[in-house]
Amino acid sequence: MTAERESEPEDRPRSEDVVGEAAPTPPSTVIENPAEASAEDHRVARLLQHTIDLPILASAVEAQDPADAADTLETLDEGDAADVLEEMEVANAAEALSHMVGPLAVSVLEDLVEENSAYAASLLESMASDDAADLLQLAPDEITDAILPRMSGSGRLAMQRLLAYEEDTAGGLMTPDVLRIREEMSVIEAVQAIRVADASEEMHSIFVVDAEGRLTGMLGYRRLVIAGPDERISDVCDREIAAIPPELDRETVAIEFEKYDYLVLPVVDGEGRLLGAVTVDDVLESILAEGTEDAQLMVGAGREEMVFSSTGDKLRSRIPWLIVNLITSSIGAIVVFQFEGLIAEIAILAVLMPVIANQSGNAGQQSLAVTLRGIVLDQVNHKVASRLLLRESMVGAINGLIAGILVGTLIASISIMSGSGTWKLGIVIAISMTCSLTIGTFTGTALPMLMRRLGADPATASTIFLTMVTDSLSFLIFLGTAASLSGWLGLG
Missing domain, CATH: 1.10.357.20 (SLC41 divalent cation transporters, integral membrane domain)
Known part of the structure; x- marks a missing residue:
């Protein structure tokens, strides 16, 4: 049976993909650069040309790169996109949702909250904290109020802290999910701590803190690898570090990154305690958003208005x-x-x-x-x-x-x-x-x-x-x- 299916023409969907309890017929997807598209992208495009079984489509979307999966979901209406996400693994669904255009992602989130607010909360908890906060900042207050109580205690607290910052500040850009190690640790202890650490954001540096959580240094992975296993972190870390306050305007943050070629900047409070970090990809997104907002403001369009706004x-x-x-x-x-x-x-x-x-x-x-x-x-x-x-x-x-x-x-x-x-x-x-x-x-x-x-x-x-x-x-x-x-x- 398998060999027969593999010999079928590639431009025709598999027979079992076009049966069963069907989802509403979505619009077809056009692959703009066929040479760059993956096999999963081509299969999704074929599936979207037919009335297909929802789990089959969800499985195909899940196999795509998260950014491509987001593109696929954006071709569906909000209800169908929400149904597809519910059929996917939570981590993969969260990644795809975080890559969607803001207003469309909010619309899908609203549908998810109406159907299953607990699942919607689990999606946000699986996202990088800064991405989840960005999404909630775009969402109506009633959506935020419905989701936060469904989150775990630590997740809810982290989200409330991020939402307390203005969107266009360093606090609004930062992620709290950073690798922290204590300065009194030995190198081998630090390596063991990093192995079990849960940080959703890829970082080029490790942040060194004291017993009170104050930032005292930064450490690159290369320096950690070549250091002796018994050396103290306080002796091998870089103590000449730059840090920014959470209230700093995002334009100023972008200027700092551009001027000094930073890849990451720690964010600290008034007492020097580490709150999180802003990465260069966060700054790039911020610059694009700032340019769009300025262009709209110049002609009297709303700062928050998007192509898909109501x-x-x-x-x-x-x-x-x-x-x-x-x-x-x-x-x-x-x-x-x-x-x-x-x-x-x-x-x-x-x-x-x-x-x-x-x-x-x-x-x-x-x-x-x-x-x-x-x-x-x-x-x-x-x-x-x-x-x-x-x-x-x-x-x-x-x-x-x-x-x-x-x-x-x-x-x-x-x-x-x-x-x-x-x-x-x-x-x-x-x-x-x-x-x-x-x-x-x-x-x-x-x-x-x-x-x-x-x-x-x-x-x-x-x-x-x-x-x-x-x-x-x-x-x-x-x-x-x-x-x-x-x-x-x-x-x-």
Whole structure:
């Protein structure tokens, strides 16, 4: 029988895979890089093309790499994904759930809690503590309240400690599951302790503590291996170590890792007691999250909004800033309304207004992006603020002059060739473009620094406020200049 099954065409599911009490038909999965996909990935893809027995699918998903298993679960609806997880071994199910996209993982967790809250709690206890805490921080309070009482005493206490820290701090990033050994141990005693230790996070270093749990040193595995079996840990560990407090902002944590090439940093409390550690992979995830949040905040989308967030969450995070944008954009409309008579006399002004406003806005966006990056990398502070503002304004003025001359020359040339007599508008455009781009770059640089000075996130809706300033002032400068020179333009 086995030989016959092995000789069946590979693109057809096995006969016993397509019978039995079937789960709902899930969508098919497309393997984007067939050459890199494993045999398990190909089998799962074939199974998902048919109505299949749930245990069969769960077994196939369980054989995948956890990250690939998460991708498979994300193609199912939340209820089916929860059913598949319940058929898997707890450790494997927990690993797959931890790799899923946050909002989707939360939705699956909600289904699991409704069906079996004890099983949901066991999944979280099998995860790395920091991954479980990240998931609960995304989940509604009622889900957290349903899960925590079902966890073991030690697991619940560890989770409550992690949840007490803000998500964007070192405490929120760290894992408490680290290898700790006492400084008075001998090397052979330390090796024996490490063999039986339960640390879910792969670490490149071992942390040395005293009797009160205070961090006193770090020890690499290589140093431990080459040390004599009777040597004391206190004599072979590295005592010149860096540590960070749990309240440290994740941006600062990332800067520390980048600056000193750390792979891991211990986290200690005010008395020096070891709380856990932040690893470089935690920092990488944090940087990606920070970049996404900043990009969303710049345009007025919610910090926590994800692709798979609910419609209600998306509306709640976006509507307030859309209303703000409506109000701020009205300022530009009011400015234009004040010059309706001038625009009626020189209709081409209406055509050229958005060109100048667009250039000013783009120049401001460039300065904004550079300044935000400088703030994230801790390169921008009050000591360099004046110099940075001056430099960006000079760049804006030069760019504005170049763009103004190009557009002004083009308009003047067209006017002369057509005999319309409005060639002087080219000079008005050149003046307006230079002034508008100078203001745009100045605003793009000053706005995030001002927000930071006020204690707000520098990226918060910065694009909305930048657009308000550049549109309003560029309209005012262009139309005001044209009005001031109306006699020279032949309108007076």
